Amino acid sequence: xxxxxxxxxxxxxxxxxxxxxxxxxxxxxxxxxxxxxxxxxxxxxxxxxxxxxxxxxxxxxxxxxxxxxxxxxxxxxxxxxxxxxxxxxxxxxxxxxxxxxxxxxxxxxxxxxxxxxxxxxxxxxxxxxxxxxxxxxxxxxxxxxxxxxxxxxxxxxxxxxxxxxxxxxxxxxxxxxxxxxxxxxxxxxxxxxxxxxxxxxxxxxxxxxxxxxxxxxxxxxxxxxxxxxxxxxxxxxxxxxxxxxxxxxxxxxxxxxxxxxxxxxxxxxxxxxxxxxxxxxxxxxxxxxxxxxxxxxxxxxxxxxxxxxxxxxxxxxxxxxxxxxxxxxxxxxxxxxxxxxxxxxxxxxxxxxxxxxxxxxxxxxxxxxxxxxxxxxxxxxxxxxxxxxxxxxxxxxxxxxxxxxxxxxxxxxxxxxxxxxxxxxxxxxxxxxxxxxxxxxxxxxxxxxxxxxxxxxxxxxxxxxxxxxxxxxxxxxxxxxxxxxxxxxxxxxxxxxxxxxxxxxxxxxxxxxxxxxxxxxxxxxxxxxxxxxxxxxxxxxxxxxxxxxxxxxxxxxxxxxxxxxxxxxxxxxxxxx
Numbered sequence: 001x002x003x004x005x006x007x008x009x010x011x012x013x014x015x016x017x018x019x020x021x022x023x024x025x026x027x028x029x030x031x032x033x034x035x036x037x038x039x040x041x042x043x044x045x046x047x048x049x050x051x052x053x054x055x056x057x058x059x060x061x062x063x064x065x066x067x068x069x070x071x072x073x074x075x076x077x078x079x080x081x082x083x084x085x086x087x088x089x090x091x092x093x094x095x096x097x098x099x100x101x102x103x104x105x106x107x108x109x110x111x112x113x114x115x116x117x118x119x120x121x122x123x124x125x126x127x128x129x130x131x132x133x134x135x136x137x138x139x140x141x142x143x144x145x146x147x148x149x150x151x152x153x154x155x156x157x158x159x160x161x162x163x164x165x166x167x168x169x170x171x172x173x174x175x176x177x178x179x180x181x182x183x184x185x186x187x188x189x190x191x192x193x194x195x196x197x198x199x200x201x202x203x204x205x206x207x208x209x210x211x212x213x214x215x216x217x218x219x220x221x222x223x224x225x226x227x228x229x230x231x232x233x234x235x236x237x238x239x240x241x242x243x244x245x246x247x248x249x250x251x252x253x254x255x256x257x258x259x260x261x262x263x264x265x266x267x268x269x270x271x272x273x274x275x276x277x278x279x280x281x282x283x284x285x286x287x288x289x290x291x292x293x294x295x296x297x298x299x300x301x302x303x304x305x306x307x308x309x310x311x312x313x314x315x316x317x318x319x320x321x322x323x324x325x326x327x328x329x330x331x332x333x334x335x336x337x338x339x340x341x342x343x344x345x346x347x348x349x350x351x352x353x354x355x356x357x358x359x360x361x362x363x364x365x366x367x368x369x370x371x372x373x374x375x376x377x378x379x380x381x382x383x384x385x386x387x388x389x390x391x392x393x394x395x396x397x398x399x400x401x402x403x404x405x406x407x408x409x410x411x412x413x414x415x416x417x418x419x420x421x422x423x424x425x426x427x428x429x430x431x432x433x434x435x436x437x438x439x440x441x442x443x444x445x446x447x448x449x450x451x452x453x454x455x456x457x458x459x460x461x462x463x464x465x466x467x468x469x470x471x472x473x474x475x476x477x478x479x480x481x482x483x484x485x486x487x488x489x490x491x492x493x494x495x496x497x498x499x500x501x502x503x504x505x506x507x508x509x510x511x512x513x514x515x516x517x518x519x520x521x522x523x524x525x526x527x528x529x530x531x532x533x534x535x536x537x538x539x540x541x542x543x544x545x546x547x548x549x550x551x552x553x554x555x556x557x558x559x560x561x562x563x564x565x566x567x568x569x570x571x572x573x574x575x576x577x
Contacts, residue, residue: 099486102486117189126230129197129236130142134163142160144257147256157192158194211238213225214244261436271414271417278395291365339458341454344454355473367390420437420440425438430499446486448484448485
């Protein structure tokens with residue numbers, strides 16, 4: 001991969017011309033100089049207490065170039081040794097690390113007494129098979145929804161098959177990643193699950209009849225499109241099975257989703273053990289708590305985004321070549337994509353966002369990422385902001401990782417374990433791993449989960465004029481209201497269920513809902529409305545409006561000729577995790 005320049009921003013006066021223009025530039029410069037002296041001489045703001053600790057004095061002027069902003073932050077690190085903000089990040093406020101309101105909520109997914117058991121709900125001679133597609137977390141959605149589909153169809157579910165032919169080229173079977181015996185036994189009261197078809201069914205007569213259902217298929221959809229074939233053929237195989245069940249279901253089915261996702265579907269002992277070792281080593285190095293960052297700044301993600309990061313013709317050529325894999329993607333306008341918040345932040349910008357929120361230089365960071373575009377040159381600014389920078393490759397030896405290295409899904413599972421158990425999880429995209437972890441962390445106590453408000457932050461990075469570090473940090477903190485993983489950030493019925501499993505989160509009787517909204521955030525509702533509108537629109541473009549490829553000889557495309565529920569070949573497989 002060719003070297004890539006970091007994003008650059010340009011500003012300043014126009015080229016020399018007429019004398020009035022030069023005089024205007026000189027006057028502007030003198031005004032900025034006077035403002036600079038005023039900011040330097042002004043005392044820092046406090047709350048009036050005589051015993052207030054001294055506040056770090058930020059740089060008076062910050063240029064539009066994030067590289068210079070980073071250098072100013074690092075200069076403060078040098079000049080202010082005892083700063084609560086720029087030290088270990090532990091005393092700026094415990095709210096950085098944990099949501100106090102999260103204690104008012106808990107995960108609740110038990111079945112009600114009216115929920116019929118598996119035996120009563122399963123018809124004989126109905127067997128459902130599925131092929132989960134994509135990477136680890138995309139497959140996870142397929143596995144969970146396969147249980148729901150089997151419940152709707154009153155069928156026996158055969159242990160799902162995993163995609164072994166896509167971009168990921170991972171030969172792992174279900175039992176190589178997940179504890180299959182536990183999966184079967186823990187759901188025995190909900191859905192009947194077996195390892196393979198009965199011998200009597202394994203014959204040419206009962207060759208599985210293949211169907212591809214539309215995305216977000218409702219129970220009515222399954223009963224009308226799949227059940228007739230299942231009743232006639234006895235064995236049906238649902239292909240490319242991901243996000244093929246409706247986001248909105250009856251509460252009893254949503255709770256079943258949660259029982260599968262958060263309880264039944266657990267990794268193998270080998271993955272759990274190695275993931276636990278990585279977590280333990282992070283806690284030993286950090287003294288207790290750490291941030292996990294899902295960076296997602298790989299070439300495929302940047303190519304799909306259609307964004308430009310200042311790397312000139314080399315970047316345009318390299319990312320343009322990758323983008324051609326998706327023949328249905330329209331030609332992107334990088335400026336428009338950035339204005340609409342569809343461009344991932346650079347590693348440097350993620351670091352600046354976290355520093356502005358109050359996480360200090362001493363914070364320990366675990367980074368889950370593939371090969372970052374631009375390599376070490378791209379990562380260097382983030383490492384300068386957070387020198388305690390780790391990954392599974394730096395925490396474990398090659399010998400320890402050897403059993404996992406040939407398998408992308410197993411390596412991704414290790415990252416999943418560490419990110420799940422981190423004190424703070426930060427995501428730089430809204431792919432399947434980010435959604436899965438966000439929902440899981442909500443379910444298990446609303447552990448702090450940060451997602452950049454890219455629409456606002458990209459505008460801040462691009463359009464800033466002269467401002468102090470304190471002003472910049474204040475704006476970041478304002479923009480991030482509603483993006484910090486607090487309870488009630490989303491109203492019931494809004495957002496994707498895997499990211500916001502609200503039907504499975506209960507409120508303790510003495511809790512007060514209004515405590516979950518930050519009092520400084522009077523615009524939280526508006527912010528989240530924009531956030532959800534932008535994200536949901538992106539999902540449609542990303543997953544639903546491209547014709548399906550031709551299937552196998554006996555595969556029926558139940559969604560053919562329908563404009564809704566169509567998927568983009570290859571795109572989900574490459575980008576989504």
